[in-house]
Amino acid sequence: MTNPSAPAIRFDQVSRYFGEVKAVDHVDLEIGDGEFFSMLGPSGSGKTTCLRMIAGFDRPTSGHIHLYGQDVSDLPPYERDVNTVFQDYALFPHMNVGDNIAYGLMIRKVSKPERMKRMDEMLDLVKLSGYAGRKPSQLSGGQRQRVALARALINHPKVLLLDEPLGALDLKLRQQMQVELKSIQKRVGITFIFVTHDQEEALTMSDRIAVFSEGRIEQVGTPAEIYERPASAFVAGFVGTSNLISGDVAKRITGSDQTFSIRPEKIHLGSSGAEIDGNMVSIDGVVRDVVYLGLYTRYLVQIDQGNDLVVIEQNLKSTSMDVLSAKGQKVRLHWHKDHISRVGG
Amino acid sequence: MLTRASTFLYQRPRLILFLLLGPPMIYMAVVYLGSLFLLLVNSFYSIDDFSGVIIREFTLKTYTQLFTPANREIFVRTASMAAVVTFVDALIAFPLAYYIAKFSSPKLKTWLLIAVTIPLWSSYLVRVYAWKLILAKEGILSWFINLLHLDGALAWLLSFETIGGSSLALSPIGMFIVFVYIWLPYMIIPIQTALERVPGSLLDASSDLGANPLQTFRNVILPLSFPGVVAGSIFTFSLTLGDFIIPGVLGNSKFFIGQAVYSYQGTAGNIPLAAAMTIGPVVIMIVYLLVARRLGAFDAL
Numbered sequence: 001m002t003n004p005s006a007p008a009i010r011f012d013q014v015s016r017y018f019g020e021v022k023a024v025d026h027v028d029l030e031i032g033d034g035e036f037f038s039m040l041g042p043s044g045s046g047k048t049t050c051l052r053m054i055a056g057f058d059r060p061t062s063g064h065i066h067l068y069g070q071d072v073s074d075l076p077p078y079e080r081d082v083n084t085v086f087q088d089y090a091l092f093p094h095m096n097v098g099d100n101i102a103y104g105l106m107i108r109k110v111s112k113p114e115r116m117k118r119m120d121e122m123l124d125l126v127k128l129s130g131y132a133g134r135k136p137s138q139l140s141g142g143q144r145q146r147v148a149l150a151r152a153l154i155n156h157p158k159v160l161l162l163d164e165p166l167g168a169l170d171l172k173l174r175q176q177m178q179v180e181l182k183s184i185q186k187r188v189g190i191t192f193i194f195v196t197h198d199q200e201e202a203l204t205m206s207d208r209i210a211v212f213s214e215g216r217i218e219q220v221g222t223p224a225e226i227y228e229r230p231a232s233a234f235v236a237g238f239v240g241t242s243n244l245i246s247g248d249v250a251k252r253i254t255g256s257d258q259t260f261s262i263r264p265e266k267i268h269l270g271s272s273g274a275e276i277d278g279n280m281v282s283i284d285g286v287v288r289d290v291v292y293l294g295l296y297t298r299y300l301v302q303i304d305q306g307n308d309l310v311v312i313e314q315n316l317k318s319t320s321m322d323v324l325s326a327k328g329q330k331v332r333l334h335w336h337k338d339h340i341s342r343v344g345g
Numbered sequence: 346m347l348t349r350a351s352t353f354l355y356q357r358p359r360l361i362l363f364l365l366l367g368p369p370m371i372y373m374a375v376v377y378l379g380s381l382f383l384l385l386v387n388s389f390y391s392i393d394d395f396s397g398v399i400i401r402e403f404t405l406k407t408y409t410q411l412f413t414p415a416n417r418e419i420f421v422r423t424a425s426m427a428a429v430v431t432f433v434d435a436l437i438a439f440p441l442a443y444y445i446a447k448f449s450s451p452k453l454k455t456w457l458l459i460a461v462t463i464p465l466w467s468s469y470l471v472r473v474y475a476w477k478l479i480l481a482k483e484g485i486l487s488w489f490i491n492l493l494h495l496d497g498a499l500a501w502l503l504s505f506e507t508i509g510g511s512s513l514a515l516s517p518i519g520m521f522i523v524f525v526y527i528w529l530p531y532m533i534i535p536i537q538t539a540l541e542r543v544p545g546s547l548l549d550a551s552s553d554l555g556a557n558p559l560q561t562f563r564n565v566i567l568p569l570s571f572p573g574v575v576a577g578s579i580f581t582f583s584l585t586l587g588d589f590i591i592p593g594v595l596g597n598s599k600f601f602i603g604q605a606v607y608s609y610q611g612t613a614g615n616i617p618l619a620a621a622m623t624i625g626p627v628v629i630m631i632v633y634l635l636v637a638r639r640l641g642a643f644d645a646l
Contacts, residue, residue: 057549077552090550094568103564104554155554 002081006069008033008159008191009054014063016049023049025215026063031159031193031208033068036185038194038202041212042238047195050212051161054193055084068158083152084161087168089144091136097147098123098132104155122150125184142173149184159191166201178204199239203227211235227263233343236261243267243309244343253281259343264312266339269299272330282334285309290327297323301333309333381627388620397614407617411625416605420625423602426517427585430524431532431578437525438532438577443566445533446540447548458537461530469527473594476523480513480595487513510597520596524585531580539573540566575637582633586626602626 011029015022024046031037039047052058053065056077064073072080083104091100099106101122105115123129126146136144145165152160162181166174182205185192196202202209203223211218211226211234219231230236233244246259254260276282285303297318299311311333315323354361390399391406410416445457464472479486490499503509503516510516543566551561589603600608602622610619 055549055553057553076557077549078555078557082553084550084553086546086550088544088546090544090546092547092550092565092569103551103556107555107560107564151554 002067002158003069004033006066007031008035008068009193010066011050012064012066014050014053014060014065016053016058017061022215024053024060027217029210029217029220031191034189034191036182036192036194036205036207038196038206038209039212040196040199040202040209040239042197045212046215047212048163051163051193051195054159055082055161056080081158082161083155083157084163085148085152085165087163087165089148091144091147091151093136096132097128097134097136097139100136100147101151101154103151118154122154125153126150141169142177145169145177153188153190157190159193162192162194164195164197166196174201181205203239211238213238229341230261230343233259233261236341236343241310249283249304249307253283254340261341261343262335262339264298264310267309267311267333267335269311269313270332270334272332274332274334276332276334279337280334281337281340282332284330284332287326287329287331290324292320292323299326301331303333384620384623387617388624390617392615392617399616407621410618411621416622419600419602419605422599423586424629426521426524426601427582430521430528430585431581433525434529434532434581435574435578438529438536439574442533442536442540446537447545461533465530470590472527473523473591476526477514477594480519480522482512482514484514514595515597517596520591523591523595524588527591528581528584531584532577535576535580536570536573539570539576543569579630579634583626583630586629
């Protein structure tokens with residue numbers, strides 16, 4: 001039934017309505033074999049519903065979901081070759097770590113020696129050798145996370161779904177797990193679909209990202225595309241910080257009143273009246289506020305009545321004394337034309 | 346003044362603990378454990394067969410009376426009834442509790458829980474006598490069975506010596522039906538509470554890992570809710586063991602433990618034997634709990 005050369009996951013006009021609420025609204029999507037794919041969006045944007053529909057916990061109101069060419073829209077979860085790492089890990093509290101990991105094999109009646117062998121391999125993969133006899137309640141958050149991952153991967157699923165798995169971990173552990181997840185994915189070569197509301201996490205790990213908003217996909221692309229060329233004002237605002245410029249001010253800068261976005265770190269802060277070369281655009285303003293953040297400094301520059309631009313400059317040569325004295329000074333902001341992203345509207 | 350008092354207490358957490366826990370602990374120790382202890386003490390006394398006076402000296406004589414064939418039969422009869430009632434209650438309660446805990450909307454859940462507990466609002470005696478009428482030879486149940494032309498089957502069932510009788514109301518089967526009905530809420534509520542605590546994501550996880558609904562039930566739902574089943578069975582089992590109303594109102598003239606205790610301490614005035622018979626169910630319950638623990642019933646607590 002399945003076709004290895006077909007996309008791992010294909011959404012064909014998939015919708016999921018809860019009464020009046022359109023949780024997912026006519027979504028088309030293709031996820032390639034072996035991709036690390038992230039679904040990024042604020043809560044309530046439909047990303048988790050999409051994941052649950054791939055797993056089979058939820059069914060589309062209309063449309064079809066294909067797994068390697070096979071229409072799985074109406075298959076129950078236990079007949080889909082897909083496994084999930086849950087947000088709360090969902091480890092079985094009455095089983096020890098080893099039994100949790102081997103659960104899928106036990107269900108499929110794999111022989112005990114084979115089960116033990118693969119369980120040991122998995123414990124090795126997630127660096128938990130020697131923990132097989134512990135109860136989940138005796139583990140830390142990060143360790144439970146690894147057990148959940150091992151329990152899903154031991155079945156060699158065609159696609160692994162991860163539902164905000166790092167949300168409950170502290171920052172250090174989260175960053176460490178991001179690197180580890182990515183390296184595990186490289187090693188096992190399985191398609192990972194990762195749901196998160198953390199744009200930094202998505203940018204760090206993904207091959208491609210789909211940005212969700214209000215049940216629809218705003219943009220699909222590589223992290224660089226999403227960041228450098230946001231397709232909509234929503235994407236520009238949700239992924240990283242962005243300055244949105246529209247109307248008369250936009251016209252003064254680019255000659256067109258079409259809205260565009262410019263990233264704060266792409267803007268250079270020049271002294272008032274500085275010469276600007278031909279590939280650059282510029283606008284004058286007054287520094288309204290300066291926030292010294294150690295690694296970099298964030299300036300708030302007023303370019304018009306009620307229109308502020310955020311500018312970020314790394315503190316390569318300047319000291320805190322220098323940057324703080326900039327407050328109230330007249331400046332000329334300039335940036336390369338290529339860094340302008342038209343976001344329509 | 347009030348501020349000073351509260352500051353005084355705030356600085357002495359142990360005193361607060363004592364003030365809060367003291368009264369209920371004293372009540373428990375004196376009234377509850379104390380009476381149990383007196384029961385135990387009395388069971389080691391004996392009665393003078395001639396005068397009927399209680400001899401307050403330590404003896405095991407009373408306990409040996411428990412093992413006369415007549416009393417042994419009472420214990421076996423009562424314990425078997427309690428076991429069957431518990432088993433059937435668990436079978437009926439589980440699907441109901443599962444539906445209430447996992448499928449019903451919050452609003453429906455409230456109504457269903459009220460429906461389960463409504464019988465407890467009316468007197469136990471009224472309900473038992475109501476059942477006597479329902480199960481009587483000319484009662485509504487017989488009428489309904491006749492309507493379905495199943496009266497032959499009923500007569501056949503009632504012809505068995507140990508469980509039958511002249512009518513449902515006068516047979517152990519009738520008693521069994523009433524026991525199952527009367528204690529059912531005590532089985533539903535603990536199971537429902539236990540199921541309520543099983544996160545939905547565990548069920549998702551199990552089916553995600555390839556388990557069909559039956560396998561999920563056996564490997565996840567049942568082990569995790571089993572402490573609830575055990576809690577419920579403690580109620581149904583011990584309540585059946587001690588009950589003397591239902592075997593009195595319904596059933597045949599064969600005694601249950603509760604009735605025996607009732608008659609020994611009343612008309613017969615044999616307090617030591619009544620006490621010894623009461624220790625019986627206590628011992629049975631302790632053994633039951635130890636076995637349940639050995640079987641791992643409390644592992645998921």
